[in-house]
Amino acid sequence: MWSPLRPTAADAGDGDGARVDPVVEPAPALPLRRTFGRLWPYTRGGRRWLALLLVLVLAGPVVDAAAIWLFKVVVDDVLVPHRLGLFLPVALAYAGLTVVAGALGFADEMTSTWVGERFLLALRADVFRHLQGLSLGFFERRRLGDVLARLTGDVEAVETFLLSGVVDAVAYVAELAVFLGVLFYLRWDLALVALIVVPLFWFTARHFSARVKAASRERRRRSGSVSALTEESLGNIALVQACNRQGWEQERFRRESMARFRATMEATRLRALFAPIVDVLELAGALIVLGVGAWELARGRLTLGELLVFVALLSRLYGPVRGISRLSNGFYSASAAAERILELLDERPQVSDPPVPLRPARVRGAVAFDGVWFRYPGSTRVALFDVSFRAEPGETVALVGPSGAGKSTAAKLLLRFYDPERGAVRLDGIDLRELAVADLREHIAVLLQETLVVHGTVRENIAYGRPGATDAEIVAAARAADAHEFVSRLPDGYDTVVGRNGRLLSGGQCRRLAIARAMIRDAPVLILDEPTTGLDAESARRVLAPLGRLMRGRTTIVVSHDLSAVRHADRIVLLRGGCVADSGTHGELLARDDGYARLDRLQRSDLAEEVSS
Secondary structure (H helix, E strand, O other): OOOOOOOOHHHHOOOOOOOOOOOOOOOOOOOHHHHHHHHHHHHHHHHHHHHHHHHHHHHHHHHHHHHHHHHHHHHHHHHOOOOHHHHHHHHHHHHHHHHHHHHHHHHHHHHHHHHHHHHHHHHHHHHHHHHHHOOHHHHHHOOHHHHHHHHHHHHHHHHHHHHHHHHHHHHHHHHHHHHHHHHHHHOHHHHHHHHHHHHHHHHHHHHHHHHHHHHHHHHHHHHHHHHHHHHHHHHOHHHHHHOOOHHHHHHHHHHHHHHHHHHHHHHHHHHHHHHHHHHHHHHHHHHHHHHHHHHHHHOOOOOHHHHHHHHHHHHHHHHHHHHHHHHHHHHHHHHHHHHHHHHHHHOOOOOOOOOOOEOOOOOOOOEEEEEEEEOOOOOOOOOEEEEEEEEOOOOEEEEEOOOOOOHHHHHHHHOOOOOOOEEEEEEOOEEHHHEOHHHHHHOEEEEOOOOOOOOOEHHHHHHOOOOOOOHHHHHHHHHHOOOHHHHHHOOOHHHOEOOHHHOOOOHHHHHHHHHHHHHHHOOOEEEEEOOOOOOOHHHHHHHHHHHHHHHOOOEEEEEOOOHHHOOOOOEEEEEEOOEEEEEEOHHHHHHHOOHHHHHHHHHHHHHHHHHHO
16 A cells, blocks of 8 residues: 555656656655644734634624524424414524524625635745745755746645634534534533533544644655646756756656656545544434434433434534544644745745945945855865956956856855855955845846846836836847847837747847846946857847947956857856866967967867868
């Protein structure tokens, strides 16, 4: 039999003995009380409405008990003595109670939905805000699909754990108190008999709750795995189809879906087994009370109306007892989702603001790397090894070298996606760790290797670099980026929606749009990461002129493996194996006939072969 506490076939392998690592690791288990305490503050905005909801919940059982008591009146005071004149007042009273019950139900439904949705709004917004503040390293090591599953489905489940479950628990307790009170008022001895089976309910719920929680935790983890695989596969659908890997992706998806199916079936099996056991206990209690009540009725110590009402109240008594037992399992099931949310909220950014950040009045743009050492979290390989170089205000410094030399890593450190282990990255002589992250990035414009375009209009994409920019500033940035001409030819001009990843634009057009976005930012420091990569010769030529205008007057760090694109830089830094192998101007480095010159000859040779072929 499958158990959520043992590795499944999906974790163990595909049947050929090869182990398959889990797509998503399980979240750390937390005590129920601690989980509840961590999430309770998110109810702050709706607590006064929660109080109203509790009043409605408490009023419901009172109205129900009154309606059931009327049934006793009908039997003992109307039907048995044949006093039909009392039927109309009793009927009107019953109709009035029905209307009151309906009004309470409506108010309960509307209020509970409002409180629950407000809670979800607050929690989901806070989780999203927290995710936005996490460092780049978190997203580089996490599956995006699993993060999305936590932000959507798991947050929904937490509402059951924290609000709906609590309100239901209060409702069950209120029903128990009201119905038990009426039972004791009718016949205290029969009420005591009815309570004989209550401890059995509690022991049954306790037995099942831990197993339900384990199964639910596994189901939540597998749901995250399915979302992660779906996002990864469909997000790279062009690569999947080009390599004919559809079958392999389908098998991965089938394996994780099957594991989720097993986890779901185990949780369902436990709940389905719990239900009939509770039914048997409830029936046993009712039969015992009915037997004793019939004995009392035969001896004339109990009226027929009292017995019928007692049985009716007894069925309503066992309902809350069953509900509380079932609710404990529901709590444990929802707590598995809460643990996944809290794991996200417990993630801390790898970079953080200092207690009292420096706020320079004016930034000139002098950039310096002073003896910087860095390795990526979880890696044993040093990515940067004692790297030092400077870029004075207005200078262009190019970082070149083979793949894996540390060029992009240096750019990430300048943006404070990470902090160095040793040494310092400085802006105008200030260690970046002394600046607030948001303030630092306001002084840096970036043109990434992958041209990122958001789903929106051209206007929105350009203004993404500086929210609040005027239409005139947007058009001026587009003109400077040599983008105004093609934008004007678009169906709706600057209001044209470019589609997901800019699918309605060419690569060169997307690149010029990104240049306009960087221009409107008007920052003193500019990072260009492989600015012409992925563009054909004509497109690359079209972006060189706007790139020149973008770089003018700014301290520019160019990351490139193409030496022909950086030959006019004020200084070229050659990185190899994470350390500075050489630096100087293009001419100086060629004159030394060392590593840079060999790299230049190799690229020229490759280019000549491409041209000749």
